Amino acid sequence: MDIKTVGVIGAGQMGSGIAHVFALAGFEVILNDIDTGSLDRAIASIGKNMDRQVKKDAVSEADKDAALKRIVTTQNTADFSKADLVIEAATEDEAVKCKIFESLIPHLADHAILTTNTSSISITRLAAATDRPERFMGFHFMNPVPVMKLVELIRGIATDDATFQACKGLVDKLGKTASVAEDFPGFIVNRILIPMINEAVYALHEGVGTAASIDSGMTLGAAHPMGPLQLADMIGLDTCLAIMRVLHEGMADSKYRPCPLLVKYVEAGWLGRKSGRGFYDYSGDQPVPTR
Numbered sequence: 001m002d003i004k005t006v007g008v009i010g011a012g013q014m015g016s017g018i019a020h021v022f023a024l025a026g027f028e029v030i031l032n033d034i035d036t037g038s039l040d041r042a043i044a045s046i047g048k049n050m051d052r053q054v055k056k057d058a059v060s061e062a063d064k065d066a067a068l069k070r071i072v073t074t075q076n077t078a079d080f081s082k083a084d085l086v087i088e089a090a091t092e093d094e095a096v097k098c099k100i101f102e103s104l105i106p107h108l109a110d111h112a113i114l115t116t117n118t119s120s121i122s123i124t125r126l127a128a129a130t131d132r133p134e135r136f137m138g139f140h141f142m143n144p145v146p147v148m149k150l151v152e153l154i155r156g157i158a159t160d161d162a163t164f165q166a167c168k169g170l171v172d173k174l175g176k177t178a179s180v181a182e183d184f185p186g187f188i189v190n191r192i193l194i195p196m197i198n199e200a201v202y203a204l205h206e207g208v209g210t211a212a213s214i215d216s217g218m219t220l221g222a223a224h225p226m227g228p229l230q231l232a233d234m235i236g237l238d239t240c241l242a243i244m245r246v247l248h249e250g251m252a253d254s255k256y257r258p259c260p261l262l263v264k265y266v267e268a269g270w271l272g273r274k275s276g277r278g279f280y281d282y283s284g285d286q287p288v289p290t291r
């Protein structure tokens with residue numbers, strides 16, 4: 001299938017990163033959000049992240065300009081009628097995602113493939129909320145999208161082979177590596193990563209160590225590129241909690257219970273970098289641990 005135009009729904013950190021890599025790879029991109037402020041911030045952050053690549057000589061100034069011109073923003077799902085493939089990358093909330101599909105589907109071309117960047121939610125269940133379960137699948141990018149090489153591909157029970165092959169072909173065109181995961185809560189990466197982050201929050205909650213010592217323990221002691229609490233702040237504490245809840249409910253196993261401190265931070269609106277405060281405070285030049 002010849003995919004030329006890619007629609008992206010949700011212009012947060014993931015939607016921005018996904019729009020970034022598709023535009024640089026030569027695709028026309030339609031980027032949607034409910035909030036114009038988010039769309040403006042997304043275009044600014046894509047420009048800034050492409051500038052990093054220009055500075056490193058990974059991308060030319062001309063390619064950056066051409067890529068930025070290939071991204072159009074819209075608040076109107078009717079504009080997705082031109083899309084050959086749509087990637088839903090809105091908030092990790094099943095009800096939000098299903099509502100998006102409901103408003104999108106009347107405008108989608110018959111041939112269009114619909115995918116979701118969900119971190120954890122059942123692909124089969126999301127597919128069942130659409131008119132095209134056979135042309136629906138999980139297309140799970142990692143954060144930050146322009147840097148991370150992996151994309152998890154997850155078939156729902158009804159996904160057909162042409163859809164899977166089309167998505168696999170796109171991963172190849174982006175120069176990334178596909179990893180196939182079965183449709184279990186959290187798939188592969190988050191089944192392993194998010195409980196590790198949750199355990200780090202328990203270590204903080206129980207006073208095993210400070211945020212700084214937990215993070216340096218894992219960067220200097222286990223060679224992780226960033227500590228688990230720093231990573232949680234980058235992913236978004238709301239997203240980490242939503243994933244833990246999907247694991248807890250989906251696996252029906254208490255080993256996945258979300259740490260009460262993680263719940264409290266989210267209830268306080270301390271969502272990590274995106275809200276300016278999480279396990280670190282980002283209001284100054286350098287992040288400062290909040291515990």
Ligand SMILES: CC(=O)CC(=O)SCCNC(=O)CCNC(=O)[C@H](O)C(C)(C)COP(=O)(O)OP(=O)(O)OC[C@H]1O[C@@H](n2cnc3c(N)ncnc32)[C@H](O)[C@@H]1OP(=O)(O)O
Pocket residue numbers: 049050052053056118119141142143144145146147148189190193225226231235
């Ligand atoms: C929750 C989910 O559903 C699934 C997930 O995504 S889980 C999260 C998975 N991601 C991770 O685990 C990330 C772990 N962290 C890292 O890999 C690294 O700390 C990091 C890439 C984020 C930053 O690396 P760093 O060395 O500390 O910072 P920095 O030197 O600024 O960046 C490294 C490179 O990435 C580039 N970079 C960083 N962020 C970027 C962005 N948003 N856009 C473009 N380039 C970026 C930098 O320009 C730099 O490029 P070079 O290697 O060419 O010099």
Ligand SMILES: NC(=O)C1=CN([C@@H]2O[C@H](COP(=O)(O)OP(=O)(O)OC[C@H]3O[C@@H](n4cnc5c(N)ncnc54)[C@H](OP(=O)(O)O)[C@@H]3O)[C@@H](O)[C@H]2O)C=CC1
Pocket residue numbers: 009010011012013014015032033034035038089090091092093096100117118119120140141142143234235236239274
């Ligand atoms: N963060 C991460 O590291 C990763 C996240 N993911 C997944 O990607 C998805 C997005 O995550 P992320 O980008 O971090 O989240 P963000 O919170 O950064 O962005 C979500 C965006 O979706 C917007 N949104 C909410 N409702 C709608 C709607 N009805 N229509 C259009 N846009 C909407 C939000 O707008 P507003 O702010 O106005 O609510 C916000 O701009 C989630 O499913 C997440 O699990 C996958 C891989 C990694």
